Amino acid sequence: MEQIARAAALLGAGICMGMGALGPGLGEGFVAGKACEGLARSPENASLITRTMLVGQAVSESTGIYSLVIALLLIFST
Amino acid sequence: MAQKKGSLLRYLFLFLVIEVVLIVLSSGLNKQLQVGYDDTGKFVFQNVEKEYDLQDKIQEEFQPDEYAKQNGISPKFYGSSALYDFFAKIFGKANAISAFNLIRMLIIVDLVLLLVAFLIKKQLFEKPSKPQIIFEMIYTTFEDFVKDTLGKEKLHFTPYIVTLFIFIWTCNMIGLVPIPGFMEPTRNLNVPLGLGIMAVAVVHYMSIKTKGLGKYLKDFTQPLPPMTPINIVGEFSKVISISFRLFGNILGGAIIVLVVSSLVKFIILPVGLNLFFGIFVGTIQAFVFTMLALTYIGVEIAE
Numbered sequence: 001m002e003q004i005a006r007a008a009a010l011l012g013a014g015i016c017m018g019m020g021a022l023g024p025g026l027g028e029g030f031v032a033g034k035a036c037e038g039l040a041r042s043p044e045n046a047s048l049i050t051r052t053m054l055v056g057q058a059v060s061e062s063t064g065i066y067s068l069v070i071a072l073l074l075i076f077s078t
Numbered sequence: 079m080a081q082k083k084g085s086l087l088r089y090l091f092l093f094l095v096i097e098v099v100l101i102v103l104s105s106g107l108n109k110q111l112q113v114g115y116d117d118t119g120k121f122v123f124q125n126v127e128k129e130y131d132l133q134d135k136i137q138e139e140f141q142p143d144e145y146a147k148q149n150g151i152s153p154k155f156y157g158s159s160a161l162y163d164f165f166a167k168i169f170g171k172a173n174a175i176s177a178f179n180l181i182r183m184l185i186i187v188d189l190v191l192l193l194v195a196f197l198i199k200k201q202l203f204e205k206p207s208k209p210q211i212i213f214e215m216i217y218t219t220f221e222d223f224v225k226d227t228l229g230k231e232k233l234h235f236t237p238y239i240v241t242l243f244i245f246i247w248t249c250n251m252i253g254l255v256p257i258p259g260f261m262e263p264t265r266n267l268n269v270p271l272g273l274g275i276m277a278v279a280v281v282h283y284m285s286i287k288t289k290g291l292g293k294y295l296k297d298f299t300q301p302l303p304p305m306t307p308i309n310i311v312g313e314f315s316k317v318i319s320i321s322f323r324l325f326g327n328i329l330g331g332a333i334i335v336l337v338v339s340s341l342v343k344f345i346i347l348p349v350g351l352n353l354f355f356g357i358f359v360g361t362i363q364a365f366v367f368t369m370l371a372l373t374y375i376g377v378e379i380a381e
Contacts, residue, residue: 051223051369058366062319065326072329076141 013071020067027060097345132340139261139336140329142175176266183263187248216240223369227376235375238280242273243368250328250360254352262360264328267321270367274321277371278313285378320370327363331355 035053039046138145162174169177201207206214220240224233246264253262263269286294298309335355339348 048226054362055366055369055373058323058362058370062323065323065330068326068330069322072333076137 009074013074016067016074017071020064020071024061024064028057031056031060132337135340136333136336140265140333142179143172146175179259179261180263180266180268182259183252183261184269187245187252187263190252191244191248216244220368223372227372228379232379235372239368239372242277242371243364246273246324246364246367247361250364251356253328253332254356262328262332264324265332267325270321270324271317273324273367274317277320277374278317280371281316281374281378282313284375288379316374320367320374324363324367327359331359 165178166174221236249264335351
């Protein structure tokens with residue numbers, strides 16, 4: 001029983017990380033693409049666009065980080 | 079110039095030769111060369127079969143108390159049981175070693191910052207010296223950010239913002255120093271959580287100060303009175319999201335560096351990994367934490 005619970009926790013960690021990485025990947029790529037378009041349209045605002053892009057990417061990354069924390073909890077505390 | 083390039087190449091070549099000689103001398107990757115004196119005082123030069131257990135290594139690095147308990151080495155921690163007892167009395171037996179490591183690293187970071195501050199203070203001239211230019215550039219950059227976000231009359235926030243950035247950046251960089259036991263203090267959840275709580279406390283203090291208590295309380299019932307619980311939960315989720323982002327990025331980077339280094343037996347590849355996860359991600363996350371704290375303040379203060 002102990003080993004089944006351990007195996008289930010490891011499997012759950014893998015699934016959690018995989019599903020959790022989907023959303024941030026899509027979101028960050030989308031943000032970077034839009035920033036490229038903005039840069040092509042108005043190169044004089046480069047620093048403002050880059051800063052906004054970085055903060056937006058970090059915010060959309062947070063769900064991935066939550067899933068990483070949950071995966072680590074599943075691996076190391078069961 | 080050509081001379082310099084040649085000497086750099088020579089050093090790289092020397093480094094490669096030393097690495098290859100070490101690998102050949104250890105004859106196989108899962109053996110380790112030992113040169114030195116053994117327990118009886120005899121000089122030894124031998125190959126030792128070494129078992130790398132990844133799970134043990136990760137546990138030793140990230141859960142030192144659990145590791146010490148399982149291997150029964152806790153009372154003799156760092157050669158002195160008095161120190162261990164002192165920390166165990168304050169933080170409890172379950173957290174003594176990690177609390178000791180964390181506080182030691184925080185004190186080292188503070189000392190580094192103080193040292194840099196004093197050294198810079200000696201070199202402040204009318205005609206700026208080289209380090210002065212660097213630090214004035216950092217300060218001016220963040221002053222521009224504050225001016226863009228909060229407006230010209232709120233420039234007194236700049237010292238707080240710059241301090242936040244420099245402290246978190248130094249915390250993320252100190253893990254790169256190759257001394258045993260050095261780790262990023264931000265790897266422990268308590269440090270980012272404390273910084274996040276401090277940022278949100280500053281936000282609420284400034285909100286009360288600029289709006290007045292009545293309008294501050296009334297803003298919680300916007301846009302409709304039934305939304306009040308959601309607004310209160312939103313304030314807590316600010317702390318959670320800002321601190322877990324920093325913690326998760328640094329911890330994840332540290333685990334990936336440890337796992338990959340252990341898989342390639344600590345040969346060359348970890349340098350590139352440390353470049354990415356240590357320097358790049360560390361700088362970006364310090365910047366993002368600072369910018370988000372600034373944005374929270376800006377949202378509350380804006381008229």
